[in-house]
Amino acid sequence: MKYLQGVLFDWAGTTVDYGCMAPVGSFMDMFAEKGIQVSMEETRQPMGMAKIDHIRTMLEMPGIYSQLGNQKISEKDITEMNERFEQLLFKNLGDYADPVPGAVAAVEEIIDMDLKIGTTTGYTRDMMKIVQAGAAEKGYAPDIVITAEDVGAGRPFPWMAYAAAMKMGVYPMNRIVKVGDTVMDMKEGRNAGAWTVGLVYGSSEFGLTQTETEQLSEQDRLSRAAEVRERLIEAGAHHVLDTIAELPAYLKELDHQLSQQEVLV
Structure with missing residues (x-):
């Protein structure tokens, strides 16, 4: 990667807990x-x-x-x-710490791309001990986890993102891609000055379990997805993907575009 240096993930609804149900x-x-x-x-x-x-x-x-x-x-x-x-x-x-489909493979590929991984969350530190333990058992164990308790205020303030960037050793913030599933994630990313990407399926904004999502008619699923995509873009997303599995390919594309001409967020 020539331009991007790190990816900042949310937890529930993004990398674990499909639908952010907990x-x-x-x-x-x-x-x-x-x-x-x-x-x-x-x-x-x-x-x-x-x-x-x-x-x-x-x-x-x-x-x-x-x-x-x-x-x-x-x-x-x-x-x-x-x-x-x-x-x-x-x-x-x-019971809600399982990685979403495609998350473990996507993160492994992103690490292979020499990108640093950081995470922020709306959960407290004690909550994260439980979530991290459950996720680690299924193959997802990022080292950097920042909570609002660590910095004094949560989203939409950018402080968690800044703290994660410091631990990642990455600057300026436009070398980081923030990935999340909620309006607050998008605001956190934009307020921090990071490239900001939203996810549709499995998100809190979509609001359904994987089984419920699969039971939707194609028309209902696409209509609901379009509404989520619009909300995330209105909240500041630079781009919205259907699933986390699409993220590595998008990061490669974005890095290529940015490396051709440095663009500030």
């Missing part, structure tokens, strides 16, 4: 325990943020805020909600 049910169950009904769409909208920020964002949504009535939601309340969310998530998080 957090969704825990968020919805936690809100239900509080007597607040939330939709799948509302729950997925802030996906990619640090989880406590995810809760804050949901509480500000009109459909959720209207259910609060005159109830005051304090920072203490939010902290307690986040603690309950974590309790619910930890019960089954290890």
Whole structure:
């Protein structure tokens, strides 16, 4: 590779946990325990943020805020909600650590291309211990994992990306390709000044398990994919791929284009 030096991956919905299913049910169950009904769409909208920020964002949504009535939601309340969310998530998080189809092979090929690998996540450090262990058993074990706890704030701020770049030893940021599955991933990548690539199938934005995806009619699948692609582009993606398996070929193409004439993000 002549221009690109590293790839920065998200975790759930990008390299593991097809459909980013682990957090969704825990968020919805936690809100239900509080007597607040939330939709799948509302729950997925802030996906990619640090989880406590995810809760804050949901509480500000009109459909959720209207259910609060005159109830005051304090920072203490939010902290307690986040603690309950974590309790619910930890019960089954290890069941959602399998790499998505094609991820292990794609990452191995990218490493063979002499590109550094870094990762950022909306999960906490304790959550990542479980996810990393499960993923490593299936062949995916990146060395560099940055959480919001490591830098003070999660997405859409670029701090995790910067910290990962430092550990990767790569600069400037336009030598890195950020790959993710959510609107927040795209914003993180663009805010960091990295080339930013979105993924459709297996993403939180697509929002279905692999089995559910395969059961869709071709028309429904393509229509849903087009909507996801549009959202990711609107959020700042330079390019959107169907699956992670397409990433190595795209990186080679992008590197060739950029090496012909240096282009700043």
